[in-house]
Amino acid sequence: MTVPPDDWRARAQALADQLSDQGDITDPAWRRVVACVPRHVFVPAFYSDDDPSELVDATDPRWLSLVYSDDTLVTQRKEHPDQPGMLWSTSSSTRPSFMLRMLHILDVADGMTVLEIGSGTGYNAALLSERLGPSQIVSVDIDPELINAARARLADAGYHPTLIAGDGARGYPLGAPYDRLIATVATERVPPTWVEQVRPGGVILADVRPRGMTWAGALARLTVAGDGTATGPLISCTWGFMSTRRAVALPGIPESAPIDTSTTHTRTSDVGREALSTPGLSLLIWQQLPGINAFPGATTTRITTPDGSWATVSDDTPAKVEHGGPSDIWHHVETAHTWWITHGHPGVEAFGLTVQQNRHRFWFQTPDCESWPQS
Ligand SMILES: C[S@@+](CC[C@H](N)C(=O)[O-])C[C@H]1O[C@@H](n2cnc3c(N)ncnc32)[C@H](O)[C@@H]1O
Structure with a gap:
């Protein structure tokens, strides 16, 4: 037309x-x-x-x-x-x-x-x-x-x-x-x-x-x-762009790496899966867990990291956490959450980023701030 x-x-x-x-x-x-x-x-x-x-x-x-x-x-x-x-x-x-x-x-x-x-x-x-x-x-x-x-x-x-x-x-x-x-x-x-x-x-x-x-x-x-x-x-920027493709034929989605569920630990947590999508806090979690991927379902979300660690977290309060692999990665989410609460629930705009070669360093309020949660 x-x-x-x-x-x-x-x-x-x-x-x-x-x-x-x-x-x-x-x-x-x-x-x-x-x-x-x-x-x-x-x-x-x-x-x-x-x-x-x-x-x-x-x-x-x-x-x-x-x-x-x-x-x-x-x-x-x-x-x-x-x-x-x-x-x-x-x-x-x-x-x-x-x-x-x-x-x-x-x-x-x-x-x-x-x-x-x-x-x-x-x-x-x-x-x-x-x-x-x-x-x-x-x-x-x-x-x-x-x-x-x-x-x-x-x-x-x-x-x-x-x-x-x-x-x-x-x-x-x-x-x-x-x-x-x-x-x-x-x-x-x-x-x-x-x-x-x-x-x-x-x-x-x-x-x-x-x-x-x-x-x-x-x-x-x-x-x-x-x-x-x-x-x-x-x-x-609450809802961003689609992720980069690594090859023309591949959509930019996280590849779901196989996880080992032969040994599964179960516990509860005061921090539920909504932490992953809370502005500001989600950045801290990313800093704690570089390479994190998340796979949300109807009532639970599974997160994985490149070392094969995984955690599946429910919607309930307290949240039910199942985890496996080399480390309890939900513990890192809890550490980030504690830091975030202690610092007054800062939003995204309280943070900044410095990149140098392949290093990404998020900072809080000023570029020289190193006061990050330690895991
Ligand atoms: C949201 S669209 C961009 C919209 C565009 N600026 C417009 O005005 O229509 C994202 C684009 O990024 C491209 N893209 C994905 N991975 C890429 C990569 N590794 N290098 C360059 N472009 C990539 C996609 O093919 C897609 O066309």
Whole structure:
């Protein structure tokens, strides 16, 4: 369907007005950008929220109003080879309010260059191209099919930024140094390449969270120092991006490693499974248990760590804890919980992150704070 310009322009303007009214756009430059980028060009088809097996495209009367709504539109789903029959979202056009919130935090200015990790549909690359000029923008996605589609759609809309198919963890050194790097896909680690490819004083904005734990992370706004480190505050983000894929064919979900239940210990705990999704506390738990994966069920959640330790924790009070493997990992959750209570239930914004090479160090209130719970 060809959408008459009068029609999409009115809808794009209405979306820009809505985002301004909601407080997601405060900068008039971004209001203009949202009003003049045709989102419908980037999402010719997406999966219905009501029935994820149904594709909504231009033949569907709902299509255009959904395109110009403040909603995430899932555009690609894949099966994990180990879990036949289950489909996971592997690409989407992110909810515009969240995208615009990030673009404001990124704090761009005329003349800046930006590296985007996670091109997806190309819509965000179009927003950046409209704001800064396409020659200032490089965008990378692991999926060559998505890159080809995004490149064609960007060209249709009149933008020609540099689009690269490859693993975003490598960045794109040929375009470096960048003034800004924005990752629109969640990562457990800020790779050293990102720090190397952003100029000193430049900013990295990334959604950092344990693999697959969309409810347990934060946005990190890191300023690059020039000595191989990047440091900055964490910003609350209750529901983040899908996790990075390690290969094109694999959705970014945690692989459920086999666990040994031959020796299972049972006990109770005053700390229930809700600790895992409590803002602030979930960061401390992650710091205590690097490599944690969580598998929530209806009434229990199982957590695992790379050394083969596991714990399954119920909803009850006190919570029933079953655990096995080399250590009682729920004990680490309890330690983090005690520290968090003692320090006045700090939220995400009380914390920050310093990255140096492969080391991630979360801190409390100031970068030199080392007062972490010891296990
Ligand atoms: C939420 S979508 C990005 C939305 C996009 N910015 C837009 O405006 O449509 C996340 C994207 O990250 C990509 N991705 C996942 N793992 C990646 C990786 N390792 N390197 C680069 N891109 C990756 C996915 O293919 C997906 O397209």
